[in-house]
Amino acid sequence: MVTATGRVHHERRMTRAARAAADAGLAGLIVTPGPLMVWLCGYTPARFRGLMTALVIASEPAERRPQLLVPADEKAVAEQAPGADALELTAWAAGATGAAGAAGAAGAAGAADPYALLANWLVPEGRYAISDMTWARDLLALQRVAPGTSYLAVTEALPMLRAVKDAHEVARLAAAAAASDATYEAALGLRFAGRREREVAADLGRLLSANGHETVVFTVVGSGPNGADPQHEAGDRVIGDGDIVVLDFAGLKDGYGSNTGRTVRVGSPPSSEERKVYEVVREAQQAAFEAVRPGAACQEIDRAARRVIKAAGYGEYFTHRTGRGIGSLTHEPPYLVEGEQLPLVPGMCFSIEPGIYLPGRFGVRIGDIVTCTDAGGRWLNGSERVGMGVVS
Numbered sequence: 001m002v003t004a005t006g007r008v009h010h011e012r013r014m015t016r017a018a019r020a021a022a023d024a025g026l027a028g029l030i031v032t033p034g035p036l037m038v039w040l041c042g043y044t045p046a047r048f049r050g051l052m053t054a055l056v057i058a059s060e061p062a063e064r065r066p067q068l069l070v071p072a073d074e075k076a077v078a079e080q081a082p083g084a085d086a087l088e089l090t091a092w093a094a095g096a097t098g099a100a101g102a103a104g105a106a107g108a109a110g111a112a113d114p115y116a117l118l119a120n121w122l123v124p125e126g127r128y129a130i131s132d133m134t135w136a137r138d139l140l141a142l143q144r145v146a147p148g149t150s151y152l153a154v155t156e157a158l159p160m161l162r163a164v165k166d167a168h169e170v171a172r173l174a175a176a177a178a179a180s181d182a183t184y185e186a187a188l189g190l191r192f193a194g195r196r197e198r199e200v201a202a203d204l205g206r207l208l209s210a211n212g213h214e215t216v217v218f219t220v221v222g223s224g225p226n227g228a229d230p231q232h233e234a235g236d237r238v239i240g241d242g243d244i245v246v247l248d249f250a251g252l253k254d255g256y257g258s259n260t261g262r263t264v265r266v267g268s269p270p271s272s273e274e275r276k277v278y279e280v281v282r283e284a285q286q287a288a289f290e291a292v293r294p295g296a297a298c299q300e301i302d303r304a305a306r307r308v309i310k311a312a313g314y315g316e317y318f319t320h321r322t323g324r325g326i327g328s329l330t331h332e333p334p335y336l337v338e339g340e341q342l343p344l345v346p347g348m349c350f351s352i353e354p355g356i357y358l359p360g361r362f363g364v365r366i367g368d369i370v371t372c373t374d375a376g377g378r379w380l381n382g383s384e385r386v387g388m389g390v391v392s
Contacts, residue, residue, distance in 0.1 A: 009168055010042050010083025014057055014066050020158050022059035027126025029154065030118070030142075031055040032134045035328045036154060038255065039162055041066070042082030045074060051094050052114040052138060055087070056121045067121050069114055092117060119146040126150075129157035159333045163325055164347040170371055172256035173326065173349050174380045177369050179211040180258035181383035183249065186211075192239045192266045192391045197221040201234035204249045213251030213258065217330045220248035227263075227363035230320050230355060241267040244274060244362035245391075246355075250330045257330035260381060261353045261367025264389040274364075277314070277356050278388045281364045284308040284354040285385070288322055288336075289370060292352075292377030298340040305354040306338075314356045323351040326369055344372045349380070364388075 017040060021028050031037045032054050033045045045053045051071040058064045066087035070078045075091040078084065092114045115138075122128070125148045130139065132153045139151065154161065165173065186207045192200060201219040208216050221234040227246040239245060243266045250259035263278060270278065284305040291304035302322040309318045321337035326349055334342050336350060353367025368381035 009166070010040065010081075011086035012166075013040050014083065014086060015061065017057050017158075017161060018059050018061045018066075020161050021057065021129060024129070024157055025127070026059055026129055026152075026157060027123040027149075028056060028058040028128055029158070030128050030130045030134075030151075031057070031154075032131045032138060034131055034133050036131055036162070039328050040083065041068060041087060043068065043070075043078050043084070045070065045078070052092070052118075054114075054118060054138075056118065058121075058123075064121065069117060090117065113141075113145075115141040115145045118142060122146050122149055124148045127152065129154045155333065160342070162327050163333050164345050165327060165349050165371070166347065169256065169327065170347065170349065170380075172254055173258075173369060173371070176213070176251075176253040176256045176258035177260075177380035178382070179213060179253050180208070180249070180251070180260040181381055182211045183207040184247070184260050184262055184383045187247065188264070188389050188391055190391065192223075192243075192245060192264070193241050194238065196236050196238055197223055197226065197234040198236065200239065200245075204247065208249060208251040208258075211253075213253045215252040217250040217252065217257070217259075218248070220246065222246040222363060223266075224362060225360050228357040228359050228361055230357055230363070230365075239266060244270070244364070244388075246363050246365050248353075248365060248367060252328075252330070255328055257326045257328070259326060259330055259351055259353075259367060259369060260383065261351075261355075261365045262383070262385070262389060263364045263366065264391045266391055269390055270388050274362070275388070276312075277358070277362075277364050278366075280309060280312040280314060281354055281356055281366050282385060284318075285352055285366050285368070288352045288354065289377045289379070292344060292370060292372055294346055294372060294374060295343050298334050298336050298342050298344065299338050301336040301344075301352065302338055302340075305352070309354060309356060317356045317358055318354060319357060320355065322354055323367075323370075325350045346372050346374050348372045 056067045072091040204219040205216040222232040223239040223245045224243045248261040288305035323336035325332045349371045355365035357363040
């Protein structure tokens with residue numbers, strides 16, 4: 001059921017997108033199936049069918065309302081989308097040849113194909129932001145029917161479109177973080193010793209689902225020397241007593257992402273060296289958190305974490321960025337990395353996840369989600385990070 005609240009959220013987002021496009025000197029946005037379409041109008045199409053579906057938002061909304069083009073047999077579903085009342089819906093009849101079906105579309109009788117319909121909505125010489133994951137087939141067809149138009153990827157043209165979350169979105173992210181915290185607390189009761197990494201990873205996925213995630217995005221389990229590889233996921237290595245194990249898991253709950261990174265030791269408390277490395281990473285994460293404030297450049301958060309790790313003598317072993325944005329995707333702008341001078345704004349939500357990776361030995365990573373507020377940072381995760389967890 002479409003609620004009034006849902007309609008308002010999506011109408012505001014489409015208005016915001018139009019304003020952002022205008023500010024960037026663009027004629028508008030063309031959004032194909034994916035997270036951005038869901039975020040803007042709440043519609044999740046059946047992308048796998050390969051039938052043209054697109055949301056077109058003009059940078060001058062007073063001249064044309066947002067337009068949603070869908071296959072005719074998906075029209076009834078599209079009409080139930082939360083943002084449907086804020087746009088004009090047009091259905092096109094897909095014939096036996098699919099995207100180039102001979103039948104016209106509602107409201108545009110005689111159109112040869114859906115791309116011709118889209119062309120009627122575009123400024124002839126306009127520059128448009130278009131979804132990054134638009135199929136080449138669709139973009140090439142648009143260029144064929146509207147040869148004067150040009151296109152930029154949304155993340156290039158409008159990188160901050162979804163970066164600043166409203167209160168509704170922050171609440172969704174906080175709920176996802178709480179579900180991820182519950183997943184970690186339950187994971188501490190799992191048996192690790194004598195099991196393969198992929199078996200523990202499967203358990204993490206099951207726990208994410210049990211705690212309300214509709215999608216499991218990834219479950220990293222890196223034990224012993226595998227934990228020293230930041231890109232390791234989960235393999236067939238059998239976890240042994242005394243291993244340090246890096247856990248990093250993410251999912252989507254009610255359409256918004258969670259991501260938690262923790263490091264545990266199997267069988268007994270960590271050695272003095274392991275405790276030292278862990279404490280350096282924890283202090284680095286805390287320093288990065290304390291650097292969060294409106295107006296601070298994203299790179300300053302990265303620098304704050306890196307200073308702590310470098311001062312402790314482990315600088316060369318911190319080999320990835322400190323964090324990245326999270327929202328309806330688990331990886332999106334902004335990126336907390338050297339060279340990113342974009343200032344933080346209240347409502348931005350991102351991970352802070354420094355690590356130290358000692359080749360051939362073990363790794364330590366601690367990761368949590370933070371939101372920027374007028375007063376500084378606020379943790380969305382609340383599970384234990386003060387000490388390394390011990391598991392059986």
